[in-house]
Amino acid sequence: MSTLHVLSHSPFGDDRLSSCLRVIGANDALLLSGDAAYALQPGTAPFSALNDRSLALYVLAEDAQARAIEIPDWAKAIEYPAFVELSIHHDKVNSWL
Amino acid sequence: MAKSLLIISRQSPWSGPGAREALDIVLAGGAFDLPIGLLFLDDGVFQLAAQQNAKALQQKDLSANLQALPMFGVEELFVCSDSVAERGLAPEALSLEEAQALAADEITALIDRYDQVITL
Amino acid sequence: MNALTIGARAIELDKDGFLVELSDWSADVATALAAAEDIELSPEHWEILELLRSFYAEFQLSPATRPLIKYTALKLGPEKGNSLHLNRLFKGTPAKLAAKLAGLPKPTNCL
Numbered sequence: 001m002s003t004l005h006v007l008s009h010s011p012f013g014d015d016r017l018s019s020c021l022r023v024i025g026a027n028d029a030l031l032l033s034g035d036a037a038y039a040l041q042p043g044t045a046p047f048s049a050l051n052d053r054s055l056a057l058y059v060l061a062e063d064a065q066a067r068a069i070e071i072p073d074w075a076k077a078i079e080y081p082a083f084v085e086l087s088i089h090h091d092k093v094n095s096w097l
Numbered sequence: 098m099a100k101s102l103l104i105i106s107r108q109s110p111w112s113g114p115g116a117r118e119a120l121d122i123v124l125a126g127g128a129f130d131l132p133i134g135l136l137f138l139d140d141g142v143f144q145l146a147a148q149q150n151a152k153a154l155q156q157k158d159l160s161a162n163l164q165a166l167p168m169f170g171v172e173e174l175f176v177c178s179d180s181v182a183e184r185g186l187a188p189e190a191l192s193l194e195e196a197q198a199l200a201a202d203e204i205t206a207l208i209d210r211y212d213q214v215i216t217l
Numbered sequence: 218m219n220a221l222t223i224g225a226r227a228i229e230l231d232k233d234g235f236l237v238e239l240s241d242w243s244a245d246v247a248t249a250l251a252a253a254e255d256i257e258l259s260p261e262h263w264e265i266l267e268l269l270r271s272f273y274a275e276f277q278l279s280p281a282t283r284p285l286i287k288y289t290a291l292k293l294g295p296e297k298g299n300s301l302h303l304n305r306l307f308k309g310t311p312a313k314l315a316a317k318l319a320g321l322p323k324p325t326n327c328l
Contacts, residue, residue: 001209015139019107022179023204094105094214121325128281158277165276168284 002027004090007036011046016096021049029056031086032075037063040075050075058086101132103211107139110159116144119217120162127169134173134211135166136204137196142180145191160192167195175199175207221249235316235323242320250318254308261297262306262318268292269319279324282312 005024011017017039024030032039037059039046050057051074059069061077071077078086087093104123108115119135126133137145144159151158166174174196181188181198188198199207208214219230223245229237234253236242247266251258258266272280272288280288282300290298297303303311312324 003208003214016107019139019180022201023208025205025209092211092213094208094216096216124278124281128283130283161275161277165278165280165284168272168276168280168288170283170287 001091002029004028004086004093005030006093006095007032007039008034009096010035011039012044017046018049020096021053024055029058029086029090031078031083032057032059033063033083034060035067037067037069040064040069040071042070042072047072058082099131100212101134101210102126103134103136103208103214105136105138105141105214105216106144107137107141107216109140109143110149111143111154111156112140115217116141116159117157119215120159122215122217123166123171124162124169127166127171130170132173133171134175134207135171136175136177136199136207137180138177138204138216139180140184142176142184142186142191145176145193145196146186147190147192149192163193166193175204177201177204221246221253223249231323233317233323236320239320239322246320247318254314254318256308256318258318264293264297265289265303265306265311265315266319269315269321273319273321279316279321280312281324285312285315 003025005020005028007016007020007030009016017036020030039050040059041047057075058078059071059075060083061079064071064077104119106116106119110116123133123135144163149160172195174193176191176196176198178188178198178200181191219232219234220227221230228241228246231237248258256262268289286298286300286303289303307314316324
């Protein structure tokens with residue numbers, strides 16, 4: 001079984017990202033959407049936390065672009081069709097509302 | 098066979114409707130005999146603090162409601178032991194004694210085991 | 218306003234016939250509410266009503282049918298904690314009707 005975890009809140013002042021990283025499994029993937037894209041702001045704790053882990057990490061391209069977030073080579077920028085594919089590819093989706 | 102559902106409740110009881118909504122989903126699922134589990138994570142573990150007083154805020158008593166879970170057929174109750182420790186709560190003093198404390202890797206396995214997950 | 222008249226008192230009810238003020242409940246109120254449903258309360262009814270009131274005192278909510286059956290079986294034994302017995306006493310809708318007569322709020326998980 002694999003889970004696609006979806007985060008949409010900023011990792012600053014919120015523990016969704018750290019809790020997600022604590023429980024994410026080896027077959028799982030993580031998608032950053034909305035303000036969660038700020039986790040890829042270089043030089044920050046969330047950035048290092050993500051960089052330290054070899055995760056299947058995705059970010060919605062338009063959300064990163066809008067926020068002037070440059071996407072590091074260890075994350076993959078995707079559009080909505082790829083988001084849909086990713087959701088289907090995994091057994092379930094866990095949206096951290 | 099109905100799909101199994103894990104609810105992850107991660108809001109404090111006093112921060113807004115999140116904790117109540119998570120419980121309502123679980124109670125409704127239990128009343129219909131769905132295979133349903135409930136995990137308290139992050140600030141959600143504060144729902145299990147003893148000696149809370151809902152009257153002080155003129156609110157409904159969520160902790161009393163939580164005690165009804167086994168009566169509603171919801172026996173799969175879990176609490177994240179890291180969240181409990183970080184928040185200075187004593188694991189043995191939590192108000193829902195049926196809740197089983199899980200370490201991070203056990204939570205990974207728990208999420209894996211259910212067909213659907215809702216995090217509130 | 219929907220109301221129940223007991224002696225000189227008018228007791229306010231909601232559109233489904235549940236008490237608006239739970240503190241208005243008394244044995245006389247229960248008897249009158251039951252009469253409005255064509256039920257004459259027997260000792261078997263009363264013990265369920267009392268059970269529901271203690272369920273509410275303990276959990277602060279009204280039970281749906283399954284938890285009501287489970288709680289009744291736990292407190293009064295399986296010969297009373299079964300749907301047959303409860304349906305017979307409360308016209309087939311024990312969770313809703315017994316909650317009404319016991320002066321509890323309408324069960325929210327009784328979908």
